Amino acid sequence: MRVNVLLIAGAWYVAAALLFLTLGARGDWGFILAFRGQKLLALTVVAAAVAVSTMVFQTITANRILTPAIMGFDALYVLIQTMLVFTLGGAGAFALKGMPMFALETALMIGAAGILFGIMLRRSEDLNRMVLTGIVLGILLRSLSGLLSRLIDPSEYAYVMASSYAQFTNVEGDLLWAATGITITVLALVMLHARRLDVIALGRDNAMILGLEHRREAQRLMVLVTLLVAVSTALVGPIVFFGLLVSAIAYQVAGTWRHATLLPLSALIGAGMLVVCQTLFERVLDLQSNVLVVVEAVGGLVFILLLIRRART
Structure with missing residues (x-):
């Protein structure tokens, strides 16, 4: 059964990839495949990172209506973009795009998460407190972003709005390859913890009875989740509900x-x-809009449905 499900899912992805690469293609196939292949890789890397990080986060927190975005990563990313536009202007902030900016955004998100995890995960029972703290921090960061947005010249606010949603159209090749390498490495490490995740899913007390050091494993896995979310967010922008939608289907x-x-x-x-x-x-x-706007809207509806189902049970 497990092999059949994975084979079907693999065939689903291969068919989707071939359709994306070939549908409506005209002209030089070398150029078309190179151009579309880079975007395909970006879509694949981000989707895999978001989906796996959400699945691991839900297992650790024992809650299937949560995503890593609840820790405020998206709010921190938007705040960074807003501060750059506020201090450097829209043109100055846009000029900083590249590997240094990618490294800075990733480092800031990992550092913020490291501080939060270091304080809140000293004891295993602090998982719920950590989630609540992440929600409060997310609200604070969004409020700061809103305050700075009101101080920015309206003509330059478009740069902030463009950074508030994930974009796959202008992903730089160097950043994509760096993100791909990091993501593949982290995904491999997560797979090595698959059996430990099975034990963690049984609950903290049962996991400790079976000999698993719950606190230490939770800390290690949270670090891996943070790396996946930070890299995907720094590469294309914030993604909130997509992981929730995928995990519910999975x-x-x-x-x-x-x-x-x-x-x-x-x-x-x-x-x-x-x-x-x-x-x-x-x-x-033939639309030029951001597809993730629609996907995130569907994910939000799934979130509401999960809340209603939980309230009824």
């Missing part, structure tokens, strides 16, 4: 609670879904 179709299946399954489902949506927007509907 749990429904997996037929198992083993993370050796759930993790790659969620990555394949997420990558295929994002590629298909991008193909429909660009090739079929």
